[in-house]
Amino acid sequence: xxxxxxxxxxxxxxxxxxxxxxxxxxxxxxxxxxxxxxxxxxxxxxxxxxxxxxxxxxxxxxxxxxxxxxxxxxxxxxxxxxxxxxxxxxxxxxxxxxxxxxxxxxxxxxxxxxxxxxxxxxxxxxxxxxxxxxxxxxxxxxxxxxxxxxxxxxxxxxxxxxxxxxxxxxxxxxxxxxxxxxxxxxxxxxxxxxxxxxxxxxxxxxxxxxxxxxxxxxxxxxxxxxxxxxxxxxxxxxxxxxxxxxxxxxxxxxxxxxxxxxxxxxxxxxxxxxxxxxxxxxxxxxxxxxxxxxxxxxxxxxxxxxxxxxxxxxxxxxxxxxxxxxxxxxxxxxxxxxxxxxxxxxxxxxxxxxxxxxxxxxxxxxxxxxxxxxxxxxxxxxxxxxxxxxxxxxxxxxxxxxxxxxxxxxxxxxxxxxxxxxxxxx
Amino acid sequence: xxxxxxxxxxxxxxxxxxxxxxxxxxxxxxxxxxxxxxxxxxxxxxxxxxxxxxxxxxxxxxxxxxxxxxxxxxxxxxxxxxxxxxxxxxxxxxxxxxxxxxxxxxxxxxxxxxxxxxxxxxxxxxxxxxxxxxxxxxxxxxxxxxxxxxxxxxxxxxxxxxxxxxxxxxxxxxxxxxxxxxxxxxxxxxxxxxxxxxxxxxxxxxxxxxxxxxxxxxxxxxxxxxxxxxxxxxxxxxxxxxxxxxxxxxxxxxxxxxxxxxxxxxxxxxxxxxxxxxxxxxxxxxxxxxxxxxxxxxxxxxxxxxxxxxxxxxxxxxxxxxxxxxxxxxxxxxxxxxxxxxxxxxxxxxxxxxxxxxxxxxxxxxxxxxxxxxxxxxxxxxxxxxxxxxxxxxxxxxxxxxxxxxxxxxxxxxxxxxxxxxxxxx
Numbered sequence: 001x002x003x004x005x006x007x008x009x010x011x012x013x014x015x016x017x018x019x020x021x022x023x024x025x026x027x028x029x030x031x032x033x034x035x036x037x038x039x040x041x042x043x044x045x046x047x048x049x050x051x052x053x054x055x056x057x058x059x060x061x062x063x064x065x066x067x068x069x070x071x072x073x074x075x076x077x078x079x080x081x082x083x084x085x086x087x088x089x090x091x092x093x094x095x096x097x098x099x100x101x102x103x104x105x106x107x108x109x110x111x112x113x114x115x116x117x118x119x120x121x122x123x124x125x126x127x128x129x130x131x132x133x134x135x136x137x138x139x140x141x142x143x144x145x146x147x148x149x150x151x152x153x154x155x156x157x158x159x160x161x162x163x164x165x166x167x168x169x170x171x172x173x174x175x176x177x178x179x180x181x182x183x184x185x186x187x188x189x190x191x192x193x194x195x196x197x198x199x200x201x202x203x204x205x206x207x208x209x210x211x212x213x214x215x216x217x218x219x220x221x222x223x224x225x226x227x228x229x230x231x232x233x234x235x236x237x238x239x240x241x242x243x244x245x246x247x248x249x250x251x252x253x254x255x256x257x258x259x260x261x262x263x264x265x266x267x268x269x270x271x272x273x274x275x276x277x278x279x280x281x282x283x284x285x286x287x288x289x290x291x292x293x294x295x296x297x298x299x300x301x302x303x304x305x306x307x308x309x310x311x312x313x314x315x316x317x318x319x320x321x322x323x324x325x326x327x328x329x330x331x332x333x334x335x336x337x338x339x340x341x342x343x344x345x346x347x348x349x350x351x352x353x354x355x356x357x358x359x360x361x362x363x364x365x366x367x368x369x370x371x372x373x374x375x376x377x378x379x380x381x382x383x384x385x386x387x388x389x390x391x392x393x394x395x396x397x398x399x400x401x402x403x404x405x406x407x408x409x410x411x412x413x414x415x416x417x418x419x420x421x422x423x424x425x426x
Numbered sequence: 427x428x429x430x431x432x433x434x435x436x437x438x439x440x441x442x443x444x445x446x447x448x449x450x451x452x453x454x455x456x457x458x459x460x461x462x463x464x465x466x467x468x469x470x471x472x473x474x475x476x477x478x479x480x481x482x483x484x485x486x487x488x489x490x491x492x493x494x495x496x497x498x499x500x501x502x503x504x505x506x507x508x509x510x511x512x513x514x515x516x517x518x519x520x521x522x523x524x525x526x527x528x529x530x531x532x533x534x535x536x537x538x539x540x541x542x543x544x545x546x547x548x549x550x551x552x553x554x555x556x557x558x559x560x561x562x563x564x565x566x567x568x569x570x571x572x573x574x575x576x577x578x579x580x581x582x583x584x585x586x587x588x589x590x591x592x593x594x595x596x597x598x599x600x601x602x603x604x605x606x607x608x609x610x611x612x613x614x615x616x617x618x619x620x621x622x623x624x625x626x627x628x629x630x631x632x633x634x635x636x637x638x639x640x641x642x643x644x645x646x647x648x649x650x651x652x653x654x655x656x657x658x659x660x661x662x663x664x665x666x667x668x669x670x671x672x673x674x675x676x677x678x679x680x681x682x683x684x685x686x687x688x689x690x691x692x693x694x695x696x697x698x699x700x701x702x703x704x705x706x707x708x709x710x711x712x713x714x715x716x717x718x719x720x721x722x723x724x725x726x727x728x729x730x731x732x733x734x735x736x737x738x739x740x741x742x743x744x745x746x747x748x749x750x751x752x753x754x755x756x757x758x759x760x761x762x763x764x765x766x767x768x769x770x771x772x773x774x775x776x777x778x779x780x781x782x783x784x785x786x787x788x789x790x791x792x793x794x795x796x797x798x799x800x801x802x803x804x805x806x807x808x809x810x811x812x813x814x815x816x817x818x819x820x821x822x823x824x825x826x827x828x829x830x831x832x833x834x835x836x837x838x839x840x841x842x843x844x845x846x847x848x849x850x851x852x
Binding site: 037039040042045048052053055056068069070071072073100101102104105108112115116117124126127142145146149150256260261262263281284285286287288289290291292293 | 463466481498531534543550575688710
């Protein structure tokens with residue numbers, strides 16, 4: 001099929017008439033589909049249901065150090081949960097704290113601590129005239145929301161196929177002491193599914209920040225979420241140690257998309273010095289997190305091999321949905337030159353870049369045809385995508401059949417919006 | 427027996443020799459007992475074990491509004507959990523948020539929000555030259571630790587048998603705009619077990635604070651923890667509404683000492699305006715709390731009658747321990763005029779006031795005889811008990827037999843320290 005950009009005005013008008021008809025037909029179906037939610041489907045959760053039996057069947061409720069997990073005690077997580085979560089992200093088990101059900105909450109708390117008390121003796125952010133954060137984009141809207149909540153000046157950093165543009169990162173971090181951190185999703189990034197290259201990881205570790213309290217917020221949310229082969233990247237924490245910057249990273253992970261998003265366990269890893277600093281403040285915040293839930297997770301998964309086996313079963317459910325989306329995008333849009341999209345090997349999202357100025361229009365058009373997408377712009381700081389181009393597609397939650405229907409409507413809307421754009425209709 | 431204060435020096439010396447012998451004998455037993463921990467005993471937890479079966483046996487994992495509790499969603503708690511927790515403290519179910527496993531963590535987060543953002547549009551505490559808090563004492567050390575963590579100036583307010591001295595409270599709150607809050611444990615206070623009188627509750631509601639963002643932190647931790655008859659106090663939230671101060675209270679509660687201290691559910695209640703303010707910030711902090719745990723609690727307890735029945739079973743386990751402590755204190759110290767103690771009708775503690783200047787000595791002496799007590803002073807702000815007199819006794823965790831042994835050693839140490847004090851030995 002001819003590229004839209006090469007069509008004459010008459011051809012575009014004819015194309016639009018055809019697309020209008022198709023769109024009207026889709027609207028008549030009165031569908032209600034959702035490609036917005038980065039959440040597991042019920043059948044992904046079903047395969048973890050045996051987890052709810054392990055405590056019921058248990059003879060005792062003690063962690064391996066003898067602690068009664070039903071009662072108060074243990075601030076930083078039961079030893080076996082720390083070990084398991086350390087293996088998930090490949091760090092030392094004495095460098096990790098296992099908390100409640102939300103790694104996002106741990107990240108928020110890290111910001112809150114920085115704001116009220118500062119990291120290990122540094123000036124609290126609340127006492128500084130300005131704090132800046134680097135935000136590789138497109139990125140995760142909830143990361144940006146935390147920064148915005150604390151009044152932080154967000155600086156967008158472009159993404160490359162190897163991760164954030166490290167020349168720009170280095171320039172900011174090494175010259176501006178107001179730059180206190182950067183958000184990273186190093187493996188299967190949200191929304192592009194990009195895996196940071198080994199070189200990118202090492203460039204991060206080699207940064208010589210102008211700010212002594214500069215920190216990398218390394219959200220390793222999808223460490224185990226391979227759709228195909230297992231992909232490993234260098235451990236940022238040991239790279240930082242090697243580079244002489246042991247305290248420069250907070251690494252986060254959770255089982256939210258392994259066991260249950262509402263009821264998983266989450267963890268933060270860092271240097272001994274940072275961990276002690278966190279624990280000192282956590283001791284005021286709580287007596288401890290839900291250890292029965294930690295115990296349940298360890299007794300169910302048993303070890304890292306158990307986690308991997310479980311994640312392979314999940315991948316078998318998710319993979320066909322990703323492949324269906326890509327197949328439809330290839331078929332419907334492959335030759336038209338009106339959009340580009342990523343082909344992730346894992347994670348939860350596909351990132352779509354429409355023609356400039358079309359993303360909002362496409363989302364609105366999809367909505368009117370019964371397909372909800374993540375709001376255009378939300379992958380950028382302040383919800384502002386300068387090109388109005390990026391759209392996040394979340395294939396996991398709907399059924400395969402629903403996902404196909406939704407993607408077909410999406411592709412139709414991309415075509416229709418692009419034609420309208422080329423015709424100057426908006 | 428003769429009062430110590432009426433003994434001659436010779437009598438005191440003779441008494442001390444006798445006590446020294448007894449003490450040496452106790453030391454020889456090499457006991458290891460603990461009266462410090464305000465935590466349930468294992469047999470209290472055992473009676474809740476069926477809770478771990480209710481989800482295992484469940485046909486579905488949906489809350490009554492159809493939400494899959496295993497997945498993301500619902501910021502403020504599933505409806506049935508909000509209803510149950512609202513009934514526990516007698517508030518409206520649309521005025522409560524159910525969170526994770528720790529009400530202490532919710533209190534900490536409330537402070538953190540006040541510090542970083544301020545309450546409903548008021549100046550954040552971090553931007554104020556000074557923030558003061560009223561701390562009725564003896565009180566709960568973890569409350570004081572939160573205040574101290576945020577650099578707040580703590581002002582001790584004396585307790586009366588009806589609650590905090592309301593004349594002093596009123597004087598501070600109505601005249602000093604730097605006074606931003608007060609800590610309260612209104613029912614079975616920690617450590618005295620005092621139940622605030624209806625008049626005290628109404629005096630709280632009638633306060634006209636100098637600070638527009640003054641808040642009462644009403645930690646209703648022991649709402650259901652009756653040892654004998656059910657005792658009710660007026661609902662502070664509706665009293666505040668009646669008095670025209672709807673936004674003046676944050677009320678906290680949890681099931682930590684109903685189900686499992688490590689794995690219960692906790693809640694905060696307040697006015698519509700405050701709840702909206704909290705939720706706005708919580709939406710940045712987390713996607714939601716552990717709803718499976720919320721569901722498990724509701725399906726196990728069913729309703730408020732289920733909670734009450736469960737708490738009666740717990741009381742049957744705890745009551746004999748409280749009575750044993752009181753019986754031994756009465757028998758050993760009743761006529762000596764060297765200490766006073768409370769006789770709580772519920773809660774988790776007995777408060778003991780030794781002769782001035784003796785609390786630290788008693789705790790140290792107990793420790794050397796194998797009995798750990800909560801550190802003297804910890805019931806006061808900054809761990810400073812001006813009279814060095816108050817000691818918190820926690821009867822719940824040890825077995826009845828252990829508790830008797832420990833109390834006997836405690837009484838012996840009280841006598842020995844008092845004689846030494848009267849002899850001018852320290």
